[in-house]
Amino acid sequence: MADINVSASSRPAKGDPGVPARSGGLGEGDPLVDVIELFFFAYRNFVSDPDEILQGIGFGRAHHRVLHFVNRHPGMRVTDLLDILRITKQSLGRVLRELVDQGFIDSRAGASDRRQRLLHLTPKGEALAQQFVTLQSHRIRRALEECGPDSRETARRFLVAMIDPEDRGPVEKLIARADQQAEAKTSGASGKASPPAGGSLGATGNRPAPLVRPAG
Amino acid sequence: MADINVSASSRPAKGDPGVPARSGGLGEGDPLVDVIELFFFAYRNFVSDPDEILQGIGFGRAHHRVLHFVNRHPGMRVTDLLDILRITKQSLGRVLRELVDQGFIDSRAGASDRRQRLLHLTPKGEALAQQFVTLQSHRIRRALEECGPDSRETARRFLVAMIDPEDRGPVEKLIARADQQAEAKTSGASGKASPPAGGSLGATGNRPAPLVRPAG
DNA sequence: ACATTTATGTCAGCCATGTTGACTTTTTTC
DNA sequence: GAAAAAAGTCAACATGGCTGACATAAATGT
Secondary structure, rough: OOOOOOHHHHOOOOOOOOOOOOOOOOOOOOOOOOHHHHHHHHHHHHHOOOOOHHHHHOOOHHEEEHHHHHHHHOOOOOOOOHHHHHOOHHHHHHHHHHHHHHOEEEEEOOOOOOOOOEEOHHHHHHHHHHHHHHHHHHHHHHHHHHHOHHHHHHHHHHHHHOOOOOHHHHHHHHHHHHHHHHHHHHOOOOOOOOOOOOOOOOOOOOOOOOOOOOOO | OOOOHHOOOOOOOOOOOOOOOOOOOOOOOOOOOHHHHHHHHHHHHHHHHHHHHHOOOOHHOOOOHHHHHHHOOOEEEEEEEHHHHHOOOHHHHHHHHHHHHHOEEEEEOOOOOOEEEEEEOOOOHHHHHHHHHHHHHHHHHHHHHHHOOOOOHHHHHHHHHHOOHHHHHHHHHHHHHHHHHHHHHHHOOOOOOOOOOOOOOOOOOOOOOOOOOOOO
């Protein structure tokens, strides 16, 4: 409440730019560089939160990302994960193998389509993923509290608007779907070792909609 | 103005959380996971902007970061860069050598302390750095415009608040110092091949204050 | 004057995580 | 039964972190 001194570096907001919008008038000399750098420093701190834990078990950020999204989308296919992470099958395969071998992720053949490997977290994996979410949520919560009551929606809107327009829809759907599933799970049965009830993703039919980006 | 559909995934704001703040009541089941993920997707897009250009000249993101901060702090020392980037001398040395060899960065011995190598961008380097700033500023400007007139300060405050408390001061000072220098430069002489007037960093004496973090 | 510290650079090697390309197996779909 | 899809694998390579060990030049302290 008394630590934020943002205006220390900001020029007088909008009037009197000193230099009259040099060469083009769009995004060159304007003080948006500060936001570029704040984004860099903020994200670096943000991702460094889980690093300590990860290092203790010989994992890296790639493992974190996989754990996170499998946690959010229990029963997801490998292809779904590839669509979200946008890395190659080989890169994913490396970390996924370690996570399965060490008992953090459970990979079972799909019931309806036995080519698929449906990914679930083991209790061990869930505990770890929950640790990460808790850590990073603390940081976000603290930040939002310092920014006042309305900051949450503004921050959300800002982050969404920073995403490529063609990705926004899929990303928001992805988040919405995960939220719905989590809600259904907690309001339903006591919720452990969830049955693959009704095709855990997509749920529209045999071919669940891609989580992110239909094609590249 | 009509494209943002943030509320598609958000539960009814604050009341009726569905699950009554399970196990601890702080940052576990609360819908802050969406912000975690939005931050991930937003930052991925954000850093991918310059990638296309970088790939064309055989550079990577490490080169981008070096170019950016040398651009913002002309005449900075190698140590300053290390403090900001928080990587090892060896890692920095690799990309710095390439940037100097290929004529993007000029590395001159300091006048008062000839051990120092003061880093400046060449015109070629400046042009490239400016390209990156323009690209990323476009994204930010677009995002802020979509979020309304007050979003800029909120976004700034949010990003600052996401930074580790002990880093905020140094980071804000860093940004303020760069802004001041840029201002002085544009308002001063016609502004080319700037003289090392008055010790380009710190300016308090022989030992300029560290840009970020006095001690690792 | 000499010892120490500081700023920088460099060699060598390792690790994590991304990439491409080629190929296999299993299963589903047409 | 052919083609396509889901997954996995091997090999090789690139980027960009890391550690450890040194080397050199210049400033600083005694």
